[in-house]
Amino acid sequence: MKLYTGKAGSNPKKVAIFLKEKGVEVPTQLFDMMAFEQRQPDFLKINSLGTLPVLELDDGTIITESVAICRYFEELHPAPALFGTDPVSKALVEMWCRRVEIEVHNVCAQVVQHSAEFFKDKVQQVPEYAQNQRALAPKKFAWLNEEMSDGREFIAGDFFSMADIIGFTGTGLAQMLKIELPDDLTHFHAWHQRISARPAFQS
Ligand SMILES: N[C@@H](CCC(=O)N[C@@H](CS)C(=O)NCC(=O)O)C(=O)O
Incomplete structure (x- = not known):
């Protein structure tokens, strides 16, 4: 799996904080957002909206949307629960x-x-x-x-x-x-x- 993300940006930050709270480390590719790397044609094939973060799973599944990515990690690592317990x-x-x-x-x-x-x-x-x-x-x-x-x-x-x-x-x-x-x-x-x-x- 690989997390495409950036240093800047509130949505990359949501996922970064979430993963730290979980104590989970994920292979990451950092984009230079100010150089518009996320808007280049190759990346638009991965996320047509040209935004970060994006999670690519080993089978090629692409998950965009910061909260959806966090929900995926919640399922993999339920504790500590960050989306409620009941x-x-x-x-x-x-x-x-x-x-x-x-x-x-x-x-x-x-x-x-x-x-x-x-x-x-x-x-x-x-x-x-x-x-x-x-x-x-x-x-x-x-x-x-x-x-x-x-x-x-x-x-x-x-x-x-x-x-x-x-x-x-x-x-x-x-x-x-x-x-x-x-x-x-x-x-x-x-x-x-x-x-x-x-x-x-x-x-
Ligand atoms: N709803 C999306 C929003 C993603 C988004 O807008 N990301 C911004 C950073 S905060 C981005 O990558 N912008 C780069 C661009 O528009 O070129 C999410 O929650 O992940």
Whole structure:
């Protein structure tokens, strides 16, 4: 098996953190994303979207999508469980992965895609949309803060999960974009400090 990935990028980072949490090492080919290696014709035959990460299995099966790759490794290495352990916790992790991906991570990613030079040949950029999503982002972090005001330790409940990894990489995008995350988002900041201290989150 081989993991095609990059040093930069929030989605490669999700898989890197997940694998560290699992204590799993995978043969890896690092792409120079800024040199657009992932957009070259040979790689487009592997992933038509020209994005990373991608996992190639020994039988040639190609798995794209960071969360799908993590789910595959969860099946191979069930402990520690990062997608829940029983019907309720599994549903809660799925729910929160989607909520954090769509409501937080993707809003920040849209700002990048509609404003960064890096995407100008790939995305039909609409600067007003980038501004709109930038203005929306603080509201999404305020929403997450409010959701976490019930005292839960992690995003999906009282256990660490994939949802925390997605929340962390989404927050990384916001930091990169210098989106203000006010100090009074106390539940959000306490959560962020808690997970940032985990060994797997050290870069
Ligand atoms: N939904 C995909 C998104 C993958 C993605 O957009 N990856 C970015 C890095 S964060 C990428 O490879 N961009 C390179 C490019 O567009 O050239 C996932 O979760 O893996």
